Amino acid sequence: MTIEERFERIEHVTATIADERRKDRDEYKTLWRDTQRQMSDLTTGLNTLRTHVDSLAVETRIRFEEIGDRIDRLAAASRAQDKALGERIDQLVSAIGQIIAKS
Numbered sequence: 001m002t003i004e005e006r007f008e009r010i011e012h013v014t015a016t017i018a019d020e021r022r023k024d025r026d027e028y029k030t031l032w033r034d035t036q037r038q039m040s041d042l043t044t045g046l047n048t049l050r051t052h053v054d055s056l057a058v059e060t061r062i063r064f065e066e067i068g069d070r071i072d073r074l075a076a077a078s079r080a081q082d083k084a085l086g087e088r089i090d091q092l093v094s095a096i097g098q099i100i101a102k103s
Contacts, residue, residue, distance in 0.1 A: 001009075
């Protein structure tokens with residue numbers, strides 16, 4: 001093999017290595033862009049999820065407050081009905097007692 005042939009061979013190998021390096025660089029750029037896009041999509045999805053969870057938390061707190069108010073109203077109504085029933089029972093017992101006393 002002559003010196004000229006060796007130089008041509010070296011130039012050919014160097015050109016092949018440079019071409020492979022260029023292809024690798026392009027592939028790395030593509031992978032980098034894809035990674036950046038996926039990270040951006042993930043960030044957007046997380047922001048959407050956080051907003052949704054925040055709104056659910058607010059809605060849940062409001063519902064619990066409404067249920068608490070409703071329970072308080074029902075408890076007050078139940079106490080009022082219990083008091084009225086107690087008064088009716090007292091009146092009935094008193095009336096029975098008066099009937100027995102008259103007999």
